[in-house]
Amino acid sequence: MFAMKKILVFSIILVLLAISTNASINITDLKEEYDLDESISPIAIISLEQDGQFLLSSKLVCDDFELTYYTQPIMLEEDNKLRLDISPIKISEKTKGRCSIFLSIKDLNDETIETFQTPNFNILEEDATPEIKETEGSEEPKEEPNEGELVKILKEKHPDNSLVYFILFLVALFILIAYLKIRSHFMKKGFNINKGWRLHKRRN
DSSP: OHHHHHHHHHHHHHHHHHHHTSEEEEEESOOSEEOTTOEEOOEEEEEESSOEEEEEEEEEEESSOEEEEEEEEEEEOTTOEEEEEOOOEEOOGGGOEEEEEEEEEEOTTSOEEEEEEOOOEEEOSSOSSOOOOOOTTOOOOOOOOOHHHHHHHHHHHOTTOHHHHHHHHHHHHHHHHHHHHHHHHHHHTTEETTTEEOOOOOOO
């Protein structure tokens, strides 16, 4: 009698294992963390021990939010794997925190064939990339650019050179005005720039 019970229990276990292995779902291309400006684009790999048409549904399950965002009919062949790109879902403010994706396969009679839930991943409130902040007093003193560097900087900021030409024009105009003033000053004192000092005859 005890042996019969052991055989019966073993048979039930085998039946349960056969039922539980009639389908296989796996999810790839999931990260451990996402930012608010990203999209979740998982890939499902499905294998069934039966063929036919089924319905695949995908649900985003978060701490305070759930959304079934994807349902599509699929054709499966027995013992053949199907690779399926699930439509991406845009992350929103409601999905912040810990989330996972829940997949289910149903037949056309709305009977569940298999379900699968991914490990949890985190949706961050802020960008995961750390910001580099300058500490107070760490800024190096800036050196004043010389004339050549100034022209180079102006050329980089103004590729059309219009401002550079304008500044050079002002410099040339300043030099010309200074030259005319100096020339006028010396000529009043009797000095000719072209001929030298002009000699005045003394009157007897």
